[in-house]
Amino acid sequence: MEQHVANILILAARYAVTALGLSIVYRVSGCIDFAQGAMYLLGAYLAWVWASACGLPLAAGIVLSSVCVGLIGMGVDAGVYRRVRGDKRAMLGIMLASFGVLVICQSSISLIFGDITLGLPRGPIEPGRLILGARVTDAQVAIILTATAVHLLCWFSDRGTRLGLKMKAVGDNRELAAITGVHTKAVFLLAAGIGSGLSGLAGAIISLDVDMQPSVGTEALLTAVLVALLAGSGRIGAIAVAGIVLATTKEMVGACVSFLWAESIVLGLVLTMLAVRPIGLSRRHREASR
Amino acid sequence: MDRLLLKVENVHKAFDGVKALNDVSVDIRHREVVGMIGPNGAGKTTLFNVLTGFLAADQGTATLRGQNILRKPPHVIAETGIARTFQRLRLIRHLTVLDNILLWRRGQPGERMVNVFFRWRASAKKEAENRGAARSLLADVGLSEKTNDPADNLSYGQQKLLSLACCLASGAELLLLDEPVAGIAPEMIEHILSIIEGLPARGRSVMLIEHNLDAVARVCSRVVFMDSGAKVCEGTPQEVRNDPRVIEAYID
């Protein structure tokens, strides 16, 4: 029983930290940025480059990789999305461009690193510590702590900082925010940087536990999308709750039915939920702007 | 007195605690042009949205020729006999003027997949008929020379005229026009108003939202004044114009 709870917590932390980047970018720009899956992937592989190839300490490698990915995200925003966006809400255009970016990143990584599985240098395989009756590895503890810290940080800055306020303003009503003096382009750039950096961090930190392959990018994307669909509003708290709900459902389905099919069944459940409650990611004030 | 066409009773709609519509009741008879005036945010467009299925009323009833039209999908409500224009002008810009009109014609067999593949000749004949009718409608309203232009190429006033023409093409008995003459040149205002004036004679009723009080006074036989979600007063244009509450609202 304790193991199940621990598994749920670990899984929820993974889901929540993976979804954070996508949600932040969505809140500000109103577009689904599929390239966040690529940022996750880049985070994992760059962490490998710094830690394994360059020999940096693991923590430094992870932090450096997140920063790099954040910068790459800003580059993509400035170089691609800004031009596609123009002055209008070209949501579809950005979404399609983000597909292109996702594909470019994933194929580049496949070409550079090959399709083999890589792992971060985390020392010999250990059985994990026994905490409150459940077996948890150090890596998994690190994931939970990082996810919690990052969520709290985002929650506080969302409420307390000027940047958080500006991001909300641009997300709610871009034209109005521009009129009141907010530099919308700068906000988009920063949101892209922060979101991508967080996705990269998620990729790096989760690679402590799970080995990396080029395909983990799209799987992380799927996770982020599911959490976002469930969370609906995109508020930081809602993401955490959605992560926990999703993790609990998957663990229960896995334990009762089959671990092999748990992923598909949960996907199917989310789709069914959309049938009953098709709010999806749209929020009320977006519909009112018809 | 003509028969009742639209009966709206005690409609309420709130957003997050703000009452956008507060116990609104209004009637429209056959062959009548009713104006709805009031300050911004009074709930006029909200009422239109509720009556055409874009918003769900919290309470109240509305019937068109006895059929309930609340809380139904927009296309079902439109089918019972309502056509509307939008405050923010809406057209299919990349289609031609003719195509825009054709889209609004009802009962097209060519719009059913079965007919597209299996009864194409009959559908094509009907389409040709519809084109003829659309062209004569465009001639009626004065947009003939723009027939094959993309709707985007029209001036703002012509686009407003086109959206009115689309409502006419639908054959709907009740037209809900949201600011049909706002923001356009005087000659076009005159033109559109004369079309609206002629609608009762063609068997249609109109409810229009406008801020242009002269336009309202000219074409409407009855005016409703709304403020803060409630119907404040109702009467002939003259009566409403002289009502102290209306004067106060517009002077402020």
Next chain:
Amino acid sequence: MTYIAHILVMASIFSTIAVSLNLTAGHSGLISVCQAAFFAVGAYSTAILTTAHGWPWEASVCAGACVAIAVSLCVGRVALRLGQQTFVLATFALQMIMFHVLQNWSDVTGGALGIPGVPMASAVGLQASPGLPALLLAGSAAVFAVLCVSHITRTPYGRVLRGIREDEPLMQSACKNTLRFKLNVFVLSAVFASISGSIYASYAGYVDPSSFTIHDSIFMLAIVIIGGTGSTRGAVLGAVVLVGFPEALRFVGMSSSVAANVRQLLYGVLLVGCMLWRPQGLLGKYPMCE
């Protein structure tokens, strides 16, 4: 000569898919990334029914089409009520579910190894052996798809679809049951994708999950976008260019996995380039984003 025939066969198969996806995405504005899932339905139906159950090829095509209709109806009823972006996410989820099923339902689908030994297609007693016969089969399917879709787009039906693409609520005000329209084209494109899948399975002689991933779906979408949204000829041109050109890379001597990644990189770059500089694609008239 046979190599050129091979390229043309593949181009025809993808043309059929692209032309039908163009009806959904280009014409009606329904961006879908689950075409590979329906492609897989047809391919696996043919593979399973012809190898394990000895069905004739034509019957397996019909069976595949029926499954495609069933799946697209169920998913479409739910997903098509959602906003444009959420619809993309729902198709994304469907695609991932399909891939999981193909990978994990080993008893039926052969899992990651797939199903080998799929017999050649045979219609009206003739066998579609590689070379000209296969080209005739694939080409006829492509021609049939082009004729169907061109016909639809020139009718009032097509006009309503273009209206839905630009302003769906306005079409609802004009008495159009937009859900019915969207559902019909969604199902139709699923059927065409399934038929292409059946042709592909018997042409390649085997099926395995790696041909039916999210990246293949994005590839199909990219063909539509790059070729030209809303243009049937554009879809065909896009298929010929994006399928034919990378096949020529094999001549340069690249190994097939490297070639696959280079192909992905190429179309990713083309997709991004399209969104930046020519959003309506090569032959399209109206860009995807307003």
